[in-house]
Amino acid sequence: MKLPFTNRSLEERKKIKELGPDRPDLRIQQQAIDRGRAYTRTFSRSCYDKRTWLTGCDVDNAFFCFPCLLFQSVGTEVLWITTGVRDLKHLSEKCKRHECSHSHLDNSMRLHFFGRLSIAEQLDEGYRIGIRRHNEEVTKNRHILSRIIDCVKFCGAFELALRLHDESESSDKPGIFHGLVDFVASLDGVLKEHLENATVFKGTSKTIQNELLDCMLSVVREQIIKEAQSSDFLSIQVDEIMDIATQSQLVLVLRYIDNKNNVQERFFEGISMQSATADSIATALKERLAAILPEDHKSRLICQAYDGASVMRGAKAGVHRKIQDVYPNAHYIHCYAHQLNLIMQQATSHISKVRIFFSDLSGFASFFSISPKRTGILDKVVAHRLPTSSNITWNFHSRAISTVFEHKEDLIHCFESIRDSGDFDPNTVREAGAFAMLLEDPDFNFFLQLFHHIMPHVDHLYAKLQKRNIDAAHIRECIQQFQQDMQNIRNSVRSMVEQSSGPQPKKRRRTLSSKDHERIAVEVCDTILGHTRERFSFTNHLLSATLLQGERFEQYNMAFPEDALNTTVKAYPMLNRSKLKTELSLIYSKQEFKACRGAVDLFQLFMESSLEEVFSETVTLLKLLITTPMTTSEADRCFSTLKRIKTFLRNTMTHERLNELAMLSMEKKLVTEMTQFNQRVIEKFSSLKERREKFMFK
Template sequence: MKKKKRIKELGPDRPYLQIHQQSSDRGRAYTRGFSSTSYGKRSWLAGCDVSHAFYCFPCLLFQSPGTKRCGQQQGIAEQLDEGYRIGIRRHNEELALRGHDESETSDNPGIFRGLVDFVASLDFENATVFKGTSKTVQNELLDCMLSVVREHIIQEARSSDFLSIQPDETTDIATQCQLVLVLRYIDAKSNVQERFFEFIPLHSTTADSIATALKERLAVILPEDQKRKLISQAYDGASVMRGTTAGVQRKMQDVYPNAHYIHCYEHQLNLIMQQATSHIPKLPIDYRQSDGTSTAVPSIQCLSTERTSSAVFKLYETQVTLTLLPSERQEPLPCCWRIRILSFFLQLFHNIMPHVDLLYAKLQKDDIDSVHIRGSIQQFQQDIQKIRNSLHSLVDQSSEGGSQPKKQRSLSPEVHERIAAEVCDTVLRHTLERFPFTDHLINATLRQADRFEQYKMVFPEDALSRTLKAYPVLDGSKLKTELSLIYCKEEFRACCGALDLLQLFMENNLEEVFSETVTLLKILVTTPMTTAEAERCFSTLKRIKTFLRNSMTQERLNALAMLSMKKRLLTEMTDFNQKVIEKCASQKERRANFIFK
């Protein structure tokens, strides 16, 4: 052992060996030789100039009689230990519960068979009665799991003070219209939760069909005496959803009068960028890369309406040679000026899109609230205004190194600056119009930390009266007293957003002292400003219900989607396994009762 320790301290011997091997491939013979650089790439490699061979250094130190060296020929399955092979079986697939081949020799039997084999290797490996691999047993277990998770979510929703919904619809691979229902509420630990509840199949996408499906599910979640808890409903802005007379939101408000309508702010920001790019002329230009390939440049209209600006960044930062498309060479506008126009607008949107991406990223957070969003939108407006004020220097920079062609007044730097100003003005104007924070959203202005000094001098009576009108559950006089005290305290101004202030009250046991303010904060936090979680559910739907699994039943789809999207919830439920076992055992008689007389 001492010799082995000494050898380990010295490290592997790495002599320069000239080893050559004759090989052939597809009828062509060649000679392979060893390179000394292999020592640096493989730290375990050791050589011997006596035997003129290579060895694995750990194997030389720790090999015992009867074991095989790693250099000997053996299969991959033999080289992997038992624990690693179990890990591969468990994580071979993410969502495909059943495999195409579930036999014992299958390399990809599916998640369910893999878990059964894993448990069997620990407990009843030699069982001859229960195998648990039938489709019926799988579906029963999935139904029990889904039922347990739903009961937990319903219990959390009923115990919360307020509830919001985020419905959205899409079409799956089997051309079946699916309506997703996402619930948003504050749990017992004062954390905001957005829970996927169900995929609901629809026979039609009319307002009546969608509203009826939502009312049926909400009747299960909220009892008759808790209808006041539903305070908001967020949609993507489709006409069938937002209609004020016959839309889904109107039909829902007839039953749930406190359910105020929210138009998803992400969709509205996308519409703002579409309006901004409508002022830019189309310039059919392609770019030629270093390898000679030529690709058409997408129009600025397409690049800017994407929710990410990767296309703008890639085209701007990549060093390419722009050339005129062959179909457009007969037009009077010179090629160099077409390229210069495109470069100018690429520079403009290269400055704008980072701020758009930053606002998108903030809107997609689960714990975002209306107070935080209002501050982010104001910062976005300030950033766009700075770009608007610096357009003159941007135009001067783009016009350097070239002269204006004759009889081409439309290409003057003044025209460039005018179009760029229209783009910025459109973004600013539509931002004010689409994000006004009026009506029921005006309550966000009561919690703006940057206005506390102003509110300390002049209390916002108008905003308070509108908030009380939108939410009658609040006590106006007590809320005014509590807010007046909050405006005077410096420690409350440091809280960023309504959620931080709510958690501050809860951690310091101040919910009874500021009872009305806590209620207002819960309303602010529970109100969803986007439908990002519903969009994420659609991504999971596409991964689960694929072309090869398009005949999946609705119950199985909901169960797999719930297990996939709420993995953290399952780990937090310490009694999840026990509840599933009890529910599965109580569903029906699984063993005959023999009575002897």
């Protein structure tokens, strides 16, 4: 049952008991040979007539125990409540053995007395009244605690500090959490009365906050593990950063397809590392993976994505190799977004003239950022701020190039105004004059124009790499388009040079000739193209993406890609080669499939059309491709959250507290969508230790 029997209302439970066990016709058939004679055992409804407690499920196609399913007391056999019995030959024997078990008798007795007066209640009226009062108190306490949990969830979702230094009742600034609890109490009379009169358990202390956060983290993590274990395949994304307290934080993100066929990337844990060596990182990851994947499901981990650090990508002693020794199907992905950044670094830092151009470009933002007076002139004349550029940002000066290119004339006028105003110091006047001359320099303007053409394509590819639903087939298509765009820019370099060359101003320094401009521009484009081909070349396990590129289906229909299929089956041995080839041949021949762009579109088509059984091997391949992450962008997003939570003023936060608040922030949608989240937290909270307040029903 989706909602456990004990969590349902009294009326629902009475209705379930009144309806009794469901007894559908099951589709069980067993082939057997006895003394050389073959025969078949099939389901018979007479099985139900022999035992009143026996029930069936036409979804699992198995027999279950009705009382045990409802109450599930300690020691209840898993076979009769989870797996189900399908063995017709030994059904009678298993039923007799189950009927003799203590748990079955206990569950049957509880079902029999449910809804009736128990012996104790019939003999003792006071006992019955005590139970009712106890449950009324529990209901009230759970309501109060649920409101406090809502306040903690709110603070966690919006990354607000729960506590301040002085939280005493006389404090003028008790903190956001206390203020939020007081506000909720003003709208909830039960909570207000509790806060005014409580002497044993108020629920707002530091200890209670910590215990609630522990329970909330445990509930969310259990849900993520449950989702990950129910998926067919799992991938991990891992990245490392130094936090504000100079402690190394390793972020672990799980990627899988949930039971609604949606791609999920879940923050699982931030791991504090004393040393970021390959051995320490691999050991920490193995410990977490052992808790997520059972020993017999190691083959379901199909990918591990890291950045390009040598400790991660080392072929013999790197983290990915140590993980792959334990999880053989966990192929390594070097984050494609990191690789794009490396490509642009190569193109912009290894050519001296280009490196000088970007150094000059970064000076514009620095000139205005150090003085409010200069910024005031910029706002008045240009009416547009210059973005600060950094070598570690993903778009790598793109916004700065666009801003300077589009507002060049206004910037010249701004610098001339600063130079001629007489209100600035000599250093400012000198720098403003130099920047005005720089904006009129032919070399600077040529490189500004060149990268104004290049950077939009880089930004577009980067935006594609950040999408959660991206797959290898779509990535390959985007990279091919990027290469084509770069080639088009390379082919148009000569015309670009001719357009930029005109009457030269009086030279104050040596400038490059048109041939030099053309040579350097071609070198930049060749560097980008060469590194793109090298860094974005697909390894064996990613060549499977080529099998599902819609624009190639017509070509594959004429000549089947045997090499790509062989490579795919070798990388993923769980695939059935012959059946996969047959399914792909049919897909290539059908016109309706050619419109699908990438694995995600094709997968959604199969699932919406209920074709997962017909194309079972293709769906498995699609799940493999979709579950494989192409970037560690989700881990980078987690870093942003960690930095907002653990700030300079909150740098003494413990690692456990950081994990709890980060989970509430990054997985707030999951927390909101989880059924009975507050009740599950209360169950864990009440089981942590013996409490004077009552939270468990009798």
